[in-house]
Amino acid sequence: METEDHKISFFKPTTQQALKNRNLIIKLFIAWAVAIFGFQVLLKILEKPVPEEALITFSSAWENIESGEAGHSDFRAAARSMIQVMGKLTIQPDHYAALKDGTGWALSKVYPEDELSELQQDVVYLSELREQITSLRDAEYLQTKELIISKAAPALNIGEGTLLAQLLAIGLDENLQVLAEENRAKIPQVMSLYLTHNRSFLTDTIFLGFPFHYFYTAVFLLVFFIGLCWIYCYRTDKLHAKLNFLEQVD
Amino acid sequence: MKKISLLILSLVPLMASASNDVTQLEGSFKVGPAIILIFILSLFILVGILFRAKDTTDYYAAGRGISRVGSGMAIASNWMSAASFLGMAALMYGTGYHGLSYVVGWTGGYVLLLILMAGQIRRYGKYTAADFIGDRYYSKTLRTIGAVIAILISIAYAVGQFGGIGLMFKWVMGIEYNLAVIIGGSVVLAYTLISGMLGVTKNMQIQYVIIISSFLIPLFLLTYKFDYFWLLPQIGYGSAVQDIVEGIQISDKSGLMNTLGHHFAIVPSPEYAMPWAPSSGQTFFQWMAIAFSLMIGTAGLPHVIQRFYVVPKARDARWSVVWGLFFICLLYWSAPVYSALGTILSAHPEVGKLSPDAIVVYTAQLGGINPLIVGLLAAGGVSAAFSTTSGLLVAGSSAFAHDLYVKVINPLARPKTQMKVARLGTLLMAVIITVIAMVDLALIAQLVAIAFSMAGCTIFPLFLLGIWWSGSNRAGAKAGLIVGGIVTLISLTYLVGARAGWVLPYSEFITYYLGAWYFAWIGAPLAIAANIIVSKLTPETPLEIRKFLIEKVHS
Numbered sequence: 001m002e003t004e005d006h007k008i009s010f011f012k013p014t015t016q017q018a019l020k021n022r023n024l025i026i027k028l029f030i031a032w033a034v035a036i037f038g039f040q041v042l043l044k045i046l047e048k049p050v051p052e053e054a055l056i057t058f059s060s061a062w063e064n065i066e067s068g069e070a071g072h073s074d075f076r077a078a079a080r081s082m083i084q085v086m087g088k089l090t091i092q093p094d095h096y097a098a099l100k101d102g103t104g105w106a107l108s109k110v111y112p113e114d115e116l117s118e119l120q121q122d123v124v125y126l127s128e129l130r131e132q133i134t135s136l137r138d139a140e141y142l143q144t145k146e147l148i149i150s151k152a153a154p155a156l157n158i159g160e161g162t163l164l165a166q167l168l169a170i171g172l173d174e175n176l177q178v179l180a181e182e183n184r185a186k187i188p189q190v191m192s193l194y195l196t197h198n199r200s201f202l203t204d205t206i207f208l209g210f211p212f213h214y215f216y217t218a219v220f221l222l223v224f225f226i227g228l229c230w231i232y233c234y235r236t237d238k239l240h241a242k243l244n245f246l247e248q249v250d
Numbered sequence: 251m252k253k254i255s256l257l258i259l260s261l262v263p264l265m266a267s268a269s270n271d272v273t274q275l276e277g278s279f280k281v282g283p284a285i286i287l288i289f290i291l292s293l294f295i296l297v298g299i300l301f302r303a304k305d306t307t308d309y310y311a312a313g314r315g316i317s318r319v320g321s322g323m324a325i326a327s328n329w330m331s332a333a334s335f336l337g338m339a340a341l342m343y344g345t346g347y348h349g350l351s352y353v354v355g356w357t358g359g360y361v362l363l364l365i366l367m368a369g370q371i372r373r374y375g376k377y378t379a380a381d382f383i384g385d386r387y388y389s390k391t392l393r394t395i396g397a398v399i400a401i402l403i404s405i406a407y408a409v410g411q412f413g414g415i416g417l418m419f420k421w422v423m424g425i426e427y428n429l430a431v432i433i434g435g436s437v438v439l440a441y442t443l444i445s446g447m448l449g450v451t452k453n454m455q456i457q458y459v460i461i462i463s464s465f466l467i468p469l470f471l472l473t474y475k476f477d478y479f480w481l482l483p484q485i486g487y488g489s490a491v492q493d494i495v496e497g498i499q500i501s502d503k504s505g506l507m508n509t510l511g512h513h514f515a516i517v518p519s520p521e522y523a524m525p526w527a528p529s530s531g532q533t534f535f536q537w538m539a540i541a542f543s544l545m546i547g548t549a550g551l552p553h554v555i556q557r558f559y560v561v562p563k564a565r566d567a568r569w570s571v572v573w574g575l576f577f578i579c580l581l582y583w584s585a586p587v588y589s590a591l592g593t594i595l596s597a598h599p600e601v602g603k604l605s606p607d608a609i610v611v612y613t614a615q616l617g618g619i620n621p622l623i624v625g626l627l628a629a630g631g632v633s634a635a636f637s638t639t640s641g642l643l644v645a646g647s648s649a650f651a652h653d654l655y656v657k658v659i660n661p662l663a664r665p666k667t668q669m670k671v672a673r674l675g676t677l678l679m680a681v682i683i684t685v686i687a688m689v690d691l692a693l694i695a696q697l698v699a700i701a702f703s704m705a706g707c708t709i710f711p712l713f714l715l716g717i718w719w720s721g722s723n724r725a726g727a728k729a730g731l732i733v734g735g736i737v738t739l740i741s742l743t744y745l746v747g748a749r750a751g752w753v754l755p756y757s758e759f760i761t762y763y764l765g766a767w768y769f770a771w772i773g774a775p776l777a778i779a780a781n782i783i784v785s786k787l788t789p790e791t792p793l794e795i796r797k798f799l800i801e802k803v804h805s
Contacts (some may be wrong), residue, residue, distance in 0.1 A: 004794035008804060010718040018804065025365045032361050034707075035353060037538060043525055044534050049548070052518060087517035089597050090345060090529055136600055137511045163500050170599060197524040209488030211495060214523050217350045218586050219484065221358070222579045228361050229254045231574045236369075236568065 017243050024235055028228050035224055044211055046200035054081040055195035062188055065106075072110045074195035076156050080164060082187070083156075085194045087167045095190045098183040104173035111155045116176060122148050123172045130170075145169040257732035267534025280426040282595040286509050287422055290460060290629045294636065295441050297456055310401070318618055320455055322573020325557055327454035329356075329406075329574070330461055330581050331638035332414025335631045337695030338582065339613075340606035343588035345530035346491065346522045348537060349589065352695055353774050355541040355702075357547025357575065364571040365797040366514035369564035371555055371719045373803045376647070379552040379709055386716040387727040388795060395731060397653035399708050400552040401675075403701050410697035411635040411642070412632060412687035414440075417608050417694075418632045422625070430690045434632070435687070439680040442640040448655035457637040462580055468614045468623055469587050475617060476506055476514060476591065494522045498594065508616040510596040518660025522593060536768065540699070543770035547702025550710030553638075553645035588613045607694050614617030616627040629715055630669050643676045691749060692766075703741070706770030707734035711777040717803065719782075720796045726785030737773035 013019040051059075060080035061074040082099045085091065091099075104123075108116060126144045133141050145166075152172065153165040205212040210219070239245070325791035336354070342349030375384040380402050384393025415438065416431035423430065469483040479486030493502075497518035520529035526534050548554065557570075592613035596604055604612050610631065614624045651672035656663050663671070691697060711730045715722035745766040747754045754760075764772070 006720070006793060006800055008718070008720040008796065008799050013518075028361070028365055032358065036358055036541060040525075040534070040538060040541075047525065049528075052520065054518075084517045087597065088519055088521070088529075089516075089593055090519075090521060113728065142511075161500060163498075163513065163517065166500075166513070166515075167517070167599065194521065194529045197520040197527055199520070199524060205526055206492060208485055209522050210491055213525065214347065214350075214491055215488060217347070217354060219583060221354055222582060225361050226355050226572065226576050226579060229364050229575055232365050233568045233572055237565065240565075 017239065017245060020239055021236070024232065024239075028232055032225075032228055039216060043200065043202055046202060047198040048200065049196050050199040051192075052195040054084045055191055057081050058191050058195075059188075062191075063134070070109075074104040074107075075109040078104050079110075079156050080158065081191065081195075082106070083158075083164050083167050083171055085191060086171045087163065088194055091194065095186075095194075098186045098190055100171055100173045101179055101183045102187045103168070103171055104176040105179035107152055107155060107172065108176040111152070111176075115151070119148070119151050120174065120176050122151070123176070124174050125207060126170070127174060148172070259515050279620070280312055280422050280625065282622045283422045283628050283764040286622065286625045287418075287629045287632060290633060291437060291441070291636075294457065294633070295444060299444060304704075311636060318569045319573050319787070321557070321566065321570035322575075323458040323531050324454040325554075325570060325574030326577030327458035327461065327637045328557060328579075328641045329578055329638070330458070330634050331556060331698065332411045332631060332635035333695040333698035334578075334581055335461065335465065335634035336414050336417070336476065336607050336610055336790065337410065337693060337698065338585035339588040339592065339610045340608075340693055342586055342590050343592055343609045344607045345527060345532065346494075346589055346593070347525050347527070348530055348585065350586070351537045351540040352544060352699070353586070355544025356548065357579060357582055358541065359545035360571055360575045360578070362545055363549040363554070364568060367549055367555070367713060367717060368567045368571050370803050371713070372567035373549055374565040374717075375802070378648050378653055379404075379555055380649050381657075381749075382555075382716070382726070383712050384653070384657065387712070387724045387797065388721075388792060389724045389727070392724065392727055393732070394658050396709070396712070397649040399704070399731075400649040400653070401679065403552060403648045403704050403709070404642040404649075405679060405686070406704060407553075407698055408639050408642045408646075408683045409686045409691075410701075411639040412683050413690075413697065414607065414635040414694050415632055415639070416687060417605070417784040418611070418628045418635075421608060422628055431684055431687050434635075435680055435684040438636050439643070439677065441636065441678055441706075442643045454637050454641075457633050458577060461630050461634050461637070462577070464577035464633070465581055465584055465610075468617075468619050468627050469584055471619050471623065472591050472614065473587070473615045474595075475619075477503065487587040487590050490587075491523050494590060494593055495520045495524075508595045508598075508601075509618045510598075510616065512600065515595060516594050516597040518596075519593070522590075527758070529716045536765065539765070539768035539771035543706055543768040543774075544699060546770055546774050547699075547704075547706040547712045550705035550708070550713060551702065552705070552709065553641045555709075555713070556645050556648070557641075563665050565639035585610075591617065608673045643679055646679045647672040650678075666737065689749075691745070696767050699743070700745075702768035703766070703768060703773065707738050707773035707777055711772055711781055715778065715781050715785075717799075720791050720799050721785050722781055723785045723788060723791045725788040726781040726783075729784035730781030733780040734773050734777035737764065737769055737776060740764055741769035 010025075013022045015136060057077050061070065061077040061081070064070040064074045065078060079102075082103045085097055086099050086103070111119065122144060126141070126148060129138070129141045131143060146169075148169045149160055149165045152168055153162075154159050156168070158164045158168060202213045202216075203211050207215050307404035314425070318690045337350065338352060341352050371382070374386075376385060378397075380393050380396035384390060412431055412435050415434035416427055419430035419434040420427050423433075425433075434644060466483075470480050473483040473486050474480035476490075478489055494516055494612060495518065498515045500513045503514045508514065521529050526532055592609045595613055596609075601616070611628050614627050615621075615774040651668050655671045656668055660667075697706060697800045708731055711734060712727055715726070715730075740760065741764040743761050744754055744757060744764065746752075748757070748761060
């Protein structure tokens with residue numbers, strides 16, 4: 001890399017050792033960059049926004065609801081879809097509140113009118129209990145939840161022993177018959193936000209149990225980095241041995 | 251040894267009786283975990299005293315008596331901070347794929363570090379980053395600035411560590427966060443002052459074993475308990491990721507529950523694994539910018555660079571990176587397992603919003619792992635923060651005592667005085683870090699990422715060009731530092747401004763493109779460009795520096 005006037009430049013090597021070292025670094029650097037950034041760019045190029053099944057169901061049902069042509073099956077489908085989104089870990093509190101409002105309202109449309117106030121009292125009671133209890137295993141709290149499930153889940157065609165039923169029990173608004181205008185406008189956007197995902201064959205292929213792109217990034221790349229480091233050290237040692245390059249020890 | 255064994259045996263019944271109390275996620279004093287934590291910290295201090303620094307050479311460079319594997323373990327232990335141990339899973343909790351940008355950034359950077367710098371830094375033969383900068387760019391001013399930057403980076407990095415220590419002390423002791431930061435900070439300060447770097451290096455090897463064991467043992471138990479391939483959880487959790495994407499019905503894993511009584515079930519959540527999910531609020535650009543910034547930051551961190559001076563020769567420096575990266579990856583392959591299982595175990599809305607930074611511990615708790623093992627996990631988190639923080643405090647105090655005091659203020663200082671100044675510097679830094687850690691600015695890993703971007707914008711360009719291009723001169727270095735510094739300043743001003751509620755111009759644009767966790771994506775290239783342009787326009791590097799580069803660094 002050095003010249004007679006003592007100048008060093010990575011891109012202008014002047015000795016055999018420097019030339020080989022530079023070439024090795026460039027090869028490893030390209031492999032490194034392509035493996036990391038090239039793959040992510042490929043992922044970006046191939047991706048398509050794909051809705052979850054729940055969004056397709058919801059959109060169709062909500063369209064009918066908005067046009068005033070909805071039947072019971074539309075309210076049930078919309079409610080089930082909203083409950084599913086309410087079960088997502090990443091949901092923001094204001095989005096959760098809007099869906100809670102929407103779920104209660106949709107339930108009220110398919111629930112026997114004369115029994116609605118009783119269900120509403122159960123929901124209010126559960127909410128009050130939640131403030132008082134010290135353990136989520138509190139017997140009365142669990143009983144009240146089961147009571148709500150036994151009443152509301154069949155109305156929405158949800159099996160009582162399912163996860164949706166569990167989410168339903170705590171996902172009902174205290175004022176079942178009213179849907180705030182603000183929430184009515186917000187719900188379709190919220191549903192679309194949480195139920196649309198960027199997917200491609202790289203995300204849908206399963207490898208060792210993982211979605212392939214996840215395995216590649218979380219597991220393989222790290223192995224690859226260690227491999228690159230090992231190759232560099234091994235090749236450098238070989239090169240130094242070949243050229244009788246002795247390193248000083250301070 | 252016999253006494254220690256007797257002490258441990260006498261504590262076992264007490265720890266066992268305490269184990270039943272640890273069923274709540276927060277709030278109570280946890281006797282078993284507290285005893286484990288105290289035992290491990292005492293062990294560190296004991297080793298620190300046994301191998302304490304005898305003079306400044308020992309203090310800075312640990313006597314250079316460390317093997318490649320040992321140095322690799324020390325690199326890993328030094329590196330595996332609270333950000334790795336606690337913060338990594340926190341970033342992936344809920345939105346897994348976005349967090350992988352940190353995993354890739356913090357490991358891929360080692361490839362750059364190795365092929366571009368490790369051997370050359372060792373051959374250059376300087377104690378600290380500021381030493382290198384001052385010498386290579388023949389400038390006392392740059393040495394001073396380099397020292398100040400090294401101190402600032404160490405402080406930024408350590409703030410996240412103190413946050414992690416505070417969180418774990420809070421969890422174990424059931425006390426308020428700020429008090430926990432003060433107690434934890436005091437302990438790590440005492441330990442660093444007692445031991446110095448020789449103790450730190452020896453400790454780091456012990457710490458690595460403790461950190462990795464405490465991290466892996468609960469993983470085997472959790473994957474076994476929840477019916478995933480437990481013999482190799484780092485691969486076995488792939489099915490858990492796919493389960494999150496497709497959803498788990500109660501009937502799929504009937505009988506499996508978390509400690510709060512919720513079924514091991516989750517609604518379909520593809521946003522966990524799919525890239526840059528709209529609901530995560532994270533984009534493709536941010537993923538790439540974070541990974542890039544962390545990678546170049548890795549190659550510019552003073553306390554990481556400083557480790558290469560500890561090994562006997564350049565060849566050892568190179569191989570220690572390979573070993574170090576392998577040891578680091580053991581943890582980085584494992585952290586996503588906690589986030590995946592934690593996501594399922596806390597999926598029920600009744601669990602409420604958990605602090606992501608403590609999700610590793612919460613996952614083990616929610617998974618019903620024996621409380622003593624959860625305590626060991628928490629102690630591992632504290633150890634991770636300790637090992638890194640002590641390294642940072644040493645690097646920072648080195649910059650303070652060696653680069654500022656001896657080289658600039660008092661060149662005739664005796665070794666004893668120098669040692670005293672180093673310890674005073676450590677104390678000052680610890681106080682500053684404690685105060686900043688009490689302000690809840692961001693997640694642990696994000697706070698640490700700020701330090702990486704700072705290093706990427708300032709120190710990385712100086713090292714890269716300083717080693718590989720003799721044309722880079724003093725004026726170029728100053729220009730690069732000014733540009734990198736301005737980018738850093740803008741980004742951090744907007745970060746603080748956003749937290750303080752200031753109204754700043756173009757706020758949305760700047761916080762997106764110059765985000766505090768990744769501003770080096772543009773800051774570093776600009777700093778490099780400024781360095782090159784100004785170097786080309788100004789008198790070339792003196793002959794003696796060019797000769798030194800050829801004869802000592804590249805021959």
